[in-house]
Amino acid sequence: xxxxxxxxxxxxxxxxxxxxxxxxxxxxxxxxxxxxxxxxxxxxxxxxxxxxxxxxxxxxxxxxxxxxxxxxxxxxxxxxxxxxxxxxxxxxxxxxxxxxxxxxxxxxxxxxxxxxxxxxxxxxxxxxxxxxxxxxxxxxxxxxxxxxxxxxxxxxxxxxxxxxxxxxxxxxxxxxxxxxxxxxxxxxxxxxxxxxxxxxxxxxxxxxxxxxxxxxxxxxxxxxxxxxxxxxxxxxxxxxxxxxxxxxxxxxxxxxxxxxxxxxxxxxxxxxxxxxxxxxxxxxxxxxxxxxxxxxxxxxxxxxxxxxxxxxxxxxxxxxxxxxxxxxxxxxxxxxxxxxxxxxxxxxxxxxxxxxxxxxxxxxxxxxxxxxxxxxxxxxxxxxxxxxxxxxxxxxxxxxxxxxxxxxxxxxxxxxxxxxxxxxxxxxxxxxxxxxxxxxxxxxxxxxxxxxxxxxxxxxxxxxxxxxxxxxxxxxxxxxxxxxxxxxxxxxxxxxxxxxxxxxxxxxxxxxxxxxxxxxxxxxxxxxxxxxxxxxxxxxxxxxxxxxxxxxxxxxxxxxxxxxxxxxxxxxxxxxxxxxxxxxxxxxxxxxxx
Amino acid sequence: xxxxxxxxxxxxxxxxxxxxxxxxxxxxxxxxxxxxxxxxxxxxxxxxxxxxxxxxxxxxxxxxxxxxxxxxxxxxxxxxxxxxxxxxxxxxxxxxxxxxxxxxxxxxxxxxxxxxxxxxxxxxxxxxxxxxxxxxxxxxxxxxxxxxxxxxxxxxxxxxxxxxxxxxxxxxxxxxxxxxxxxxxxxxxxxxxxxxxxxxxxxxxxxxxxxxxxxxxxxxxxxxxxxxxxxxxxxxxxxxxxxxxxxxxxxxxxxxxxxxxxxxxxxxxxxxxxxxxxxxxxxxxxxxxxxxxxxxxxxxxxxxxxxxxxxxxxxxxxxxxxxxxxxxxxxxxxxxxxxxxxxxxxxxxxxxxxxxxxxxxxxxxxxx
Numbered sequence: 001x002x003x004x005x006x007x008x009x010x011x012x013x014x015x016x017x018x019x020x021x022x023x024x025x026x027x028x029x030x031x032x033x034x035x036x037x038x039x040x041x042x043x044x045x046x047x048x049x050x051x052x053x054x055x056x057x058x059x060x061x062x063x064x065x066x067x068x069x070x071x072x073x074x075x076x077x078x079x080x081x082x083x084x085x086x087x088x089x090x091x092x093x094x095x096x097x098x099x100x101x102x103x104x105x106x107x108x109x110x111x112x113x114x115x116x117x118x119x120x121x122x123x124x125x126x127x128x129x130x131x132x133x134x135x136x137x138x139x140x141x142x143x144x145x146x147x148x149x150x151x152x153x154x155x156x157x158x159x160x161x162x163x164x165x166x167x168x169x170x171x172x173x174x175x176x177x178x179x180x181x182x183x184x185x186x187x188x189x190x191x192x193x194x195x196x197x198x199x200x201x202x203x204x205x206x207x208x209x210x211x212x213x214x215x216x217x218x219x220x221x222x223x224x225x226x227x228x229x230x231x232x233x234x235x236x237x238x239x240x241x242x243x244x245x246x247x248x249x250x251x252x253x254x255x256x257x258x259x260x261x262x263x264x265x266x267x268x269x270x271x272x273x274x275x276x277x278x279x280x281x282x283x284x285x286x287x288x289x290x291x292x293x294x295x296x297x298x299x300x301x302x303x304x305x306x307x308x309x310x311x312x313x314x315x316x317x318x319x320x321x322x323x324x325x326x327x328x329x330x331x332x333x334x335x336x337x338x339x340x341x342x343x344x345x346x347x348x349x350x351x352x353x354x355x356x357x358x359x360x361x362x363x364x365x366x367x368x369x370x371x372x373x374x375x376x377x378x379x380x381x382x383x384x385x386x387x388x389x390x391x392x393x394x395x396x397x398x399x400x401x402x403x404x405x406x407x408x409x410x411x412x413x414x415x416x417x418x419x420x421x422x423x424x425x426x427x428x429x430x431x432x433x434x435x436x437x438x439x440x441x442x443x444x445x446x447x448x449x450x451x452x453x454x455x456x457x458x459x460x461x462x463x464x465x466x467x468x469x470x471x472x473x474x475x476x477x478x479x480x481x482x483x484x485x486x487x488x489x490x491x492x493x494x495x496x497x498x499x500x501x502x503x504x505x506x507x508x509x510x511x512x513x514x515x516x517x518x519x520x521x522x523x524x525x526x527x528x529x530x531x532x533x534x535x536x537x538x539x540x541x542x543x544x545x546x547x548x549x550x551x552x553x554x555x556x557x558x559x560x561x562x563x564x565x566x567x568x569x570x571x572x573x574x575x576x577x578x579x580x581x582x583x584x585x586x587x588x589x590x591x592x593x594x
Numbered sequence: 595x596x597x598x599x600x601x602x603x604x605x606x607x608x609x610x611x612x613x614x615x616x617x618x619x620x621x622x623x624x625x626x627x628x629x630x631x632x633x634x635x636x637x638x639x640x641x642x643x644x645x646x647x648x649x650x651x652x653x654x655x656x657x658x659x660x661x662x663x664x665x666x667x668x669x670x671x672x673x674x675x676x677x678x679x680x681x682x683x684x685x686x687x688x689x690x691x692x693x694x695x696x697x698x699x700x701x702x703x704x705x706x707x708x709x710x711x712x713x714x715x716x717x718x719x720x721x722x723x724x725x726x727x728x729x730x731x732x733x734x735x736x737x738x739x740x741x742x743x744x745x746x747x748x749x750x751x752x753x754x755x756x757x758x759x760x761x762x763x764x765x766x767x768x769x770x771x772x773x774x775x776x777x778x779x780x781x782x783x784x785x786x787x788x789x790x791x792x793x794x795x796x797x798x799x800x801x802x803x804x805x806x807x808x809x810x811x812x813x814x815x816x817x818x819x820x821x822x823x824x825x826x827x828x829x830x831x832x833x834x835x836x837x838x839x840x841x842x843x844x845x846x847x848x849x850x851x852x853x854x855x856x857x858x859x860x861x862x863x864x865x866x867x868x869x870x871x872x873x874x875x876x877x878x879x880x881x882x883x884x885x886x887x888x889x890x891x892x893x894x895x896x897x898x899x900x901x902x903x904x905x906x907x908x909x910x911x912x913x914x915x916x917x918x919x920x921x922x923x924x925x926x927x928x929x930x931x932x933x934x935x936x937x938x939x940x941x942x943x944x945x946x947x948x949x950x951x952x953x954x955x956x957x958x959x960x961x962x
Contacts (some may be wrong), residue, residue, distance in 0.1 A: 008769055009890050012902070013883065019913050020879045024872055026920045030829040032867040045826065046843045214848035308737025 047222070048116050048212050051183065052201030055149045057230030059163060059193060061239035061279075062470065066154060068163050068194070073150030074125040076133065077118035078108065081142035089140055096132055097122045107151070116212040120185075124150050151187070151194075157287040159242050161310040162235075162412060164192020165290035181205075192290075192310075192412050193233060193468060200472055200481075202229030227376060229475040236278030236470045238271075241555075241582055245269040245281040248577035252570055253561065263539045263563035265305045268312040269574065270451035274547060274556045276485040277464025279409075282448075284311040295308065313415040316444040317560055319513075320532030321377045321567065323398070323440030324547045325383040325457060325501050328370050332497040336388040339500050342367040345380040355432050357383050362505075374504030375513040377529065379439050386438025391429055394437055395422025400491055402463055407452045408488050411468040418509055419444040421439035428453065438528060451558035454527075454545040457505065458553035459499045461491030502526060506550050515544070515572050523583040526550035527557075527575070529567025539563040544571035548579055555582075604656075605954045608884040612932065612947050613878050616645055619933040622862045625839045626854040627935070629846070637854060637935055644937045648944030655948035658954060662897050663949065667718035671739075674711035677704035678746040684891075685750070693750050703938035705747045705755045710946050712743055712759060713766070713903030720770045721896040727772045733780065736763065753800050754926030758910055765906030766899055769889075807924035823849045824857055824919045827864040828871075833866030854935040858929050860919040874933075878912050888954035897953040904946045 030038065052181060059068035076097065081089060086108075104121055111119045130145055137143075151166045167190045169177065174184050182188070188202070189195040206227035211219045249267050256264045271281040288300050288307045300307050309315065331337045345365035348358045359379045360366065365372070373381035386394055393455040404420035421442030423429040436442055449464060456463055465486040472481035505526035509518040514529045527546020534540050542564030547553040557575055564570025620638055627637035663670070677695070681704045686694045695702045719739055726732065744759040768777060793801070810818035810825075826843035836842045842865040844850050853861040863871040882905050889901030908931050915930040917923030929939045 002771075005769065005771060006890070008771075009886065012765070012769065012905070013886055016886070016905070016909050017879065018884050019909060020875050021873055022922075023913070023916050023920070026917075026922055027828070027863065027868055027871050027875075028827065030920055031831055031863065031871070032833055034829050035832045039832070040827050042828045042830035042843055042849075045849050046847050047825075211843075211847070219847060 009361065028387045046211050048210050050117050050208040050210060052206035052208055052227050053148050054205045054227035055229040056151060056203060057201040057232050059233045059235065061235050061237045061241065065239045067159055067235070068151065068153050070379055071152045073123060074127065074130045075120055075146045075148050076122045077120050077144050077146060078142050079118045079144050085141055089142060091140055092136060093121060093143065096129060097125065108479040113193050116210050116218040118144060118146065123148065131241060134400065145397070153290045156291060158246060159237065160287040160290050160311065161238065161284045162192055162282055163290055164412070165190055165195040165293040166194050167294055178190035181279060196412055197233055197469065200233065201230040204228040207402070208360045218497040231475065231480060232473045233469050234471040234473065235468050236273065236280065237468060238280045241271055242281040242283070243449045244581040245271065245283045245578050248574045248581065249283055249285050249561070252574045252578065256564060256570060261539060261563070261565065264561065264570070266311060266370065266562040267564065268315060268447035268560050269578070270312050270447045270558045272451045272455045272466060272556045273460040274553045275456035278470060279466055279468050280555060282312050284309070290361060310412070310414060312447045313409060313412070314446070316418050316446055317541050317543070317562070318415060318532035319440040319445045319450065320445045320530030320541065320543050321440055322450065322528045322530035322543045323443060324374060324377060324382050325505065325528055326397050326401055327382045327389070327438045328504065329392060329493065329497060329501055330389050330394055331385040332370065332500060333493055336385065337370060339369060339371070342369050343373070343381045343384050345378050349380050351383060351387050351435055352432050354433065357435055370500060371507055374501070375507035375510070377514045382423050383437045385433040389434070391423045391431070391434040391437060394434060395420050395424050398422065400444065401453045401456055403443060403449055403453070407448050408465040409448060409467065416446065418444060418446055420451060445518060447558050447560045450543065450545050450560065451556055454547055454558055455499060455556035458547035458556050460495070461493055463489035502550070505546065514567060517568065517572055518576055518579070521576065521579050521583065523548045523579055524550045525579060529572055531566040534563055539565055542570035544575045546575065600955045603955045603957060605884055605888060605951055608774060608881065608951065609949070611877055611881045611884065615874070615932045616854035617875055621838060622858055622865070622933065623935050625842070625865060626845055626861045628839065634676045641935055643846065644940050648941045651941060652944050652948035655945060656952050656955065660897060660949060660952045663714050663900070664718050667715045670710070670711045673741060674708050675706070678743055680704070680706060682746065682749060693752060700937060705750065705752055706938035706942045708743050708747065709758060709762070709907055710942050712740060713762060713907065716740065716763065716766055717896050717899035717903060718790060720766060720899055723770070727770065727776070730776055730779070733767060733772055733776065736767065742787055751797060751800065752927070753796065754914065754928040758928065761910045762903050762906050766903050769899060769902040803925045810921070820850055820851050820857065820925060821921055823851070824860040825921050827860040828920055831864040831867045833868045835865050835870055838865045841865060856915070856929060856934065857919055858934050859916050859930055863919070875916070882909050885950050886951050891957045892953050893957050901950050901953055904950055907946070
């Protein structure tokens with residue numbers, strides 16, 4: 001071999017050695033330097049975490065009665081379906097579950113590379129159908145049944161607007177919540193307490209970690225982390241009172257319809273505990289059934305009475321004569337009158353030179369002091385008060401009582417502020433407009449504001465934050481949150497003025513008062529009736545605000561019946577039914593004692 | 595059977611290295627195919643039987659003086675051409691390529707044997723030239739020598755194997771004394787003419803493999819999949835590997851494809867880690883360097899050139915196959931010698947080692 005060839009041979013050897021060195025260097029880079037990176041990728045390849053749904057927390061009333069709970073629902077799924085038998089299985093399933101074959105195929109196709117996870121074909125399947133499927137088990141390889149908690153409201157539509165409903169997460173919600181671990185198939189609270197307390201009710205889903213192969217088939221289960229059930233909400237709500245109020249309102253509206261009122265159909269009732277702000281009852285009529293909200297959706301949407309709207313916090317109404325205690329308190333506090341000041345009512349009176357105003361039906365009440373004026377709901381008296389006070393001062397007192405602004409309910413969403421008819425809010429407010437404002441026209445209020453106002457009249461001017469949730473306990477029963485009564489505002493009015501108004505409101509339910517039909521109740525009620533003009537050719541709205549027992553108030557109640565007529569036509573009968581039923585149960589006991 | 599003096603000259607280290615590589619192969623083939631069929635050793639057994647057959651071939655080759663190879667080189671070349679033409683007509687289809695002739699008991703892949711056939715016939719052709727390469731055009735006949743079988747293989751189509759021939763040709767021309775500047779010019783001209791020509795003659799999937807090589811994540815579910823999964827397998831193997839037979843998740847859960855054939859090195863590197871991978875590469879280095887050593891000691895130019903051809907072939911296979919699994923070479927489907935499951939490749943490589951041992955054994959001229 002020549003010298004030149006020997007040199008070439010050495011070149012050859014060097015090339016071979018370099019080749020091996022390059023490969024070794026690359027291997028070192030991949031296997032040592034980038035080991036962690038590729039290990040993570042290898043784990044990502046093979047490990048899949050499947051959710052185990054947590055049971056949603058329950059919702060209970062103040063006495064522990066269940067308002068929202070869960071029942072086991074059967075989910076029919078496919079896991080490890082044999083390709084060759086797929087056609088038959090899909091046909092059987094389609095037949096028994098009454099689902100189009102195409103739909104099943106789509107679901108399978110959607111999960112093509114995720115066959116380690118069960119493909120949900122139908123949720124909340126009845127036990128009868130599951131039994132049918134079980135009988136044909138041999139024809140249905142790869143079909144599995146899982147139980148998943150399904151939300152249930154055992155009282156159906158009772159307290160629907162408070163509880164709300166749950167539904168599949170919407171696209172925009174998912175975008176917002178996915179960082180918190182929500183999946184696009186999750187069921188979440190969509191309304192009411194279910195929505196506001198989603199975070200507490202949800203619980204923590206568990207995971208089942210499975211190992212999968214390239215086809216996404218489950219090879220084995222590796223680890224199971226059990227879910228943590230959601231927390232229980234304990235409400236201030238009194239289920240008994242809630243049911244009574246719902247039934248009373250429904251009954252009164254039905255009776256009005258029967259008697260020829262073709263405009264009535266909507267209404268709201270709110271009952272507060274005047275010493276805490278706790279909501280005892282909150283009714284919006286008509287309601288829906290949260291168990292079937294989505295099935296009934298078209299019907300609900302097309303109903304002209306708008307069942308999905310919570311009228312107790314979202315409906316705004318002119319307040320009418322129930323506003324008169326505001327004017328009375330303002331006049332007393334501002335020194336415009338004293339208890340002894342009498343105003344003479346001749347049925348008609350002219351203000352500002354030419355503005356002729358009248359009492360309802362031109363009734364001449366004669367000389368009345370503030371107590372009598374409240375009892376008779378004398379317009380002339382309160383026109384005079386408005387005239388003496390002026391729009392600005394009157395508006396300030398309305399504001400003090402919580403009108404024109406949010407009352408502060410945060411447990412359920414959607415509260416609206418309403419509007420006070422005053423120069424502050426209306427640039428076109430003329431001096432003469434104070435007359436209408438003084439008898440409650442032109443203001444827009446919510447039933448909740450009305451109830452809060454009732455509570456402030458009952459407790460001497462303390463504005464508590466209205467709330468529904470009293471306490472939250474975790475699944476072991478340990479208390480994790482307590483809502484203490486929260487004072488938002490305390491009015492610094494003279495005690496004797498509160499007493500004067502109180503006497504006026506008590507007089508309303510006494511013989512000669514506008515709410516005298518309430519005198520027969522087993523409990524002494526103080527209150528104020530109202531009829532608010534609803535517009536041309538419209539039957540007026542019927543309102544009532546009050547509290548009972550008047551000497552030591554336990555309940556502040558507001559009733560609004562849209563187009564229900566005069567206060568005494570709808571709101572007062574509703575209040576009467578409520579107080580009757582609620583306090584009536586004590587009667588047998590009381591009778592025995594007597 | 596053997597002359598004692600011949601046996602004294604047998605390169606035992608070369609033979610043992612080959613055996614060691616095969617031993618590794620048996621283990622990793624078992625680990626990659628354990629779940630393929632009901633019999634966990636089905637592939638292992640077949641691989642071992644083929645090794646046995648290969649060993650018999652090797653011993654037969656050792657017994658014949660390699661001058662027979664010189665003498666029969668033209669017939670070997672012609673027989674090879676016949677097989678390559680035959681596979682185009684009678685070849686069985688697999689994944690769009692016709693590469694195999696079904697002999698019932700054996701799937702013959704003529705392109706594998708073609709490598710050895712071309713090395714032997716080219717070696718004779720070059721020997722007969724007697725180092726006369728002064729003219730630039732003196733190498734043209736050798737291009738034709740290789741181009742014809744290469745063209746047939748390219749038609750199958752099998753780009754990787756076609757390129758093997760070019761590399762073998764370059765190696766053997768280099769060691770025949772062709773001027774380096776001429777070699778560089780051939781290479782330059784070849785690339786300038788070949789690349790455009792090649793591109794228009796490649797099947798779409800072959801083009802995709804070449805594109806994907808530069809960026810596997812371009813199509814991570816299809817064409818890039820194999821590369822990505824291979825990188826994950828190798829990288830996650832780490833220094834010590836995940837362990838054989840059950841621990842390599844990329845291998846056993848099926849994320850790796852062709853894990854017992856083209857991508858067997860990925861499975862091996864996953865389960866035995868950097869240490870295992872380096873041991874195997876070291877064995878290949880020893881094997882190739884021993885072949886080069888035989889080449890340098892051969893008694894004649896023919897022997898030297900045959901050994902150089904075989905060394906080039908094996909080195910290139912290792913580079914391309916291992917390079918492919920670690921993402922520095924395109925996916926071409928060249929097997930890893932002795933390790934990848936596949937009978938033709940194993941037999942051919944063992945026969946090649948037989949030829950090398952033969953040349954090494956007869957490095958001294960004896961009088962019989």
